[in-house]
Amino acid sequence: MTSAxxxxxxxxxxxxxxRRAGDDLRSRDHVARVVLHVVLGAGxxxxxxxxxxxxxxxxxxxxxxxxxxxxxxPQNGTLDNYHTLFTRLDxxxxxxxxxxxxxxxxxxxxxxxxxxxxxxAKLAFPGKRVLFLIVLxxxxxxSVVTMVPLFVLSSNLGLVNxxxxxxxxxxxxxxxxxxxxxxxxxxxxxxxxxxxxxxxxELRIYWQIVLPLCRPALxxxxxxxxxxxWNNFLWPLVAATTEDKYTLPVALALYAIGQNQTRYDLxxxxxxxxxxxxxxxxxxxxxxxxxxxxxxxLK
Amino acid sequence: xxxRPGLMSRALTGWGFALPxxxxxxxxxxxxxVASLVMSLTDLGSADLLDPLGVDIVGLDxxxxxxxxxxxxTAAVNTTIFVVVGVPLTMALSLLVALGLxxxxxxxxxxxxxxYYLPVVTSIxxxxxxxxxxxxxxxxxxxxxxxxxxxxxxxxxxxxSTALPTLIVMGAWRNLGFGMVIFLAGLQAIPxxxxxxxxxxxxxxxxxxxxxxxPMLRPTVLFVAVITTIGYVQFFxxxxxxxxxxxxxxxxxxxxxxxxxxxxxxxxxxxxxxYVLFVVVVLLSIAWFRLLRNNVD
Numbered sequence: 001m002t003s004a005x006x007x008x009x010x011x012x013x014x015x016x017x018x019r020r021a022g023d024d025l026r027s028r029d030h031v032a033r034v035v036l037h038v039v040l041g042a043g044x045x046x047x048x049x050x051x052x053x054x055x056x057x058x059x060x061x062x063x064x065x066x067x068x069x070x071x072x073x074p075q076n077g078t079l080d081n082y083h084t085l086f087t088r089l090d091x092x093x094x095x096x097x098x099x100x101x102x103x104x105x106x107x108x109x110x111x112x113x114x115x116x117x118x119x120x121a122k123l124a125f126p127g128k129r130v131l132f133l134i135v136l137x138x139x140x141x142x143s144v145v146t147m148v149p150l151f152v153l154s155s156n157l158g159l160v161n162x163x164x165x166x167x168x169x170x171x172x173x174x175x176x177x178x179x180x181x182x183x184x185x186x187x188x189x190x191x192x193x194x195x196x197x198x199x200x201x202e203l204r205i206y207w208q209i210v211l212p213l214c215r216p217a218l219x220x221x222x223x224x225x226x227x228x229x230w231n232n233f234l235w236p237l238v239a240a241t242t243e244d245k246y247t248l249p250v251a252l253a254l255y256a257i258g259q260n261q262t263r264y265d266l267x268x269x270x271x272x273x274x275x276x277x278x279x280x281x282x283x284x285x286x287x288x289x290x291x292x293x294x295x296x297x298l299k
Numbered sequence: 300x301x302x303r304p305g306l307m308s309r310a311l312t313g314w315g316f317a318l319p320x321x322x323x324x325x326x327x328x329x330x331x332x333v334a335s336l337v338m339s340l341t342d343l344g345s346a347d348l349l350d351p352l353g354v355d356i357v358g359l360d361x362x363x364x365x366x367x368x369x370x371x372x373t374a375a376v377n378t379t380i381f382v383v384v385g386v387p388l389t390m391a392l393s394l395l396v397a398l399g400l401x402x403x404x405x406x407x408x409x410x411x412x413x414x415y416y417l418p419v420v421t422s423i424x425x426x427x428x429x430x431x432x433x434x435x436x437x438x439x440x441x442x443x444x445x446x447x448x449x450x451x452x453x454x455x456x457x458x459x460s461t462a463l464p465t466l467i468v469m470g471a472w473r474n475l476g477f478g479m480v481i482f483l484a485g486l487q488a489i490p491x492x493x494x495x496x497x498x499x500x501x502x503x504x505x506x507x508x509x510x511x512x513x514p515m516l517r518p519t520v521l522f523v524a525v526i527t528t529i530g531y532v533q534f535f536x537x538x539x540x541x542x543x544x545x546x547x548x549x550x551x552x553x554x555x556x557x558x559x560x561x562x563x564x565x566x567x568x569x570x571x572x573x574y575v576l577f578v579v580v581v582l583l584s585i586a587w588f589r590l591l592r593n594n595v596d
Contacts, residue, residue: 037404040411053440144576145574145577253540
């Protein structure tokens with residue numbers, strides 16, 4: 001992609017008096033280009049270097065991980081760390097918990113937030129303004145504010161230490177409904193009215209007209225919710241009290257902190273497993289993702 | 300006959316769509332926000348879960364106690380430093396990267412964008428594992444590299460004077476991708492004609508940056524500032540996984556102190572502290588709005 005600045009230099013008038021100015025600009029651009037690549041490239045190494053290093057180190061033996069000076073590429077690559085992780089620690093359970101929590105939370109948000117977003121954007125009903133104001137009012141609430149009552153509530157409902165207790169508090173989120181409402185507002189009323197005149201029920205309009213048109217917003221919300229849920233830390237840390245209900249981040253964090261001698265070999269392999277699904281989702285969908293964040297940000 | 304449904308039926312349809320969300324939202328989000336305020340006025344503790352009648356209303360006692368709690372003061376100071384240094388640092392870095400990527404001089408922009416964004420989507424636990432390893436005092440990558448140029452690196456996370464600054468830099472590293480993406484979108488939304496006109500008028504790039512880019516970007520800056528500030532005020536995960544708040548409480552944050560008090564079973568006290576955080580978040584957001592809105596036009 002070329003930006004305005006770039007095109008402009010390219011299309012400078014070619015008349016003789018301006019020629020020199022153009023050459024001058026072009027050579028200055030060349031220097032700027034090299035400097036920028038070096039600086040941003042160095043930054044890129046700082047940003048993704050740790051991840052590359054983590055991935056490589058997860059194939060090293062514990063002795064090699066602790067070697068001084070550190071090695072970069074594994075000397076004797078091994079899968080032992082992953083093997084130990086899945087056999088000695090209950091990693092398959094943590095992984096399954098994480099997947100179940102993230103998937104159910106994501107599907108729930110897509111459904112509930114889009115339905116409520118449709119009602120708030122296009123339907124008239126008493127209490128609509130109040131509901132929307134309550135949603136807006138809680139959008140900035142820090143998670144530690146709700147943590148205590150949520151825990152008390154969960155223990156009264158018998159939700160502490162259950163997967164349902166990890167999912168329910170996040171099924172209906174202010175951000176999601178706000179995003180969906182804003183997006184659905186941009187769907188022309190005429191389109192919905194035409195369907196109504198043709199006798200379509202509201203449910204059918206929602207399912208067959210609104211939802212398909214909302215695909216970009218649903219993609220954004222889905223990805224954001226999945227990532228937030230997959231990486232969520234505070235609530236699972238509080239609400240999952242026995243190992244069989246741990247999600248991956250909680251298991252790994254408590255394991256890392258709880259041991260007298262930190263087993264970096266297992267921790268590094270575990271970290272790779274946490275990051276891998278996110279990386280796949282992110283790389284596959286990053287176009288949607290970046291565009292979605294940018295548009296939600298600016299609306 | 301009547302193609303328009305009646306008032307009653309319209310209300311039912313509307314609530315039919317909104318109800319599942321509304322119920323879940325009221326029970327698990329809005330309800331707890333109110334409950335937390337009520338709890339902050341009581342001496343509710345973990346023991347009261349079995350005996351709700353033992354709860355007493357103590358008014359504003361919890362709030363008064365906060366300021367006599369030395370740990371609260373320490374946590375407030377640490378959080379303030381984290382926000383006051385971390386927010387501008389993170390925003391400046393993300394803006395610089397965005398300007399660089401938007402200059403039109405960069406090849407493989409997508410690669411850069413993905414790379415800089417990667418830490419934002421990564422679990423803090425994985426990040427902590429890598430960084431604690433890199434920051435190890437003796438054989439860690441950072442101190443080994445510093446050793447090559449003759450610098451004897453400290454034990455970054457276990458030294459009182461370096462622990463918090465280390466977490467600030469780590470926070471900037473982790474979050475700058477978010478601001479970068481938003482700034483990039485903001486930069487691309489600036490009409491190209493403005494730059495073209497400025498060029499014809501003979502404005503240099505520096506002048507264009509100063510008089511076109513910066514003013515046009517103000518709403519974007521506001522958005523990034525508010526979101527970053529809200530996140531940084533709640534600073535919890537980094538100290539929890541990196542330093543456990545130490546050494547000697549030098550990285551204890553307000554959210555972490557709240558979490559600890561909750562863990563000790565002091566529910567009323569923890570709720571009061573949570574509410575203080577909430578008020579701070581709201582006040583800082585208003586401050587950003589004032590600061591950046593006033594200057595428009």
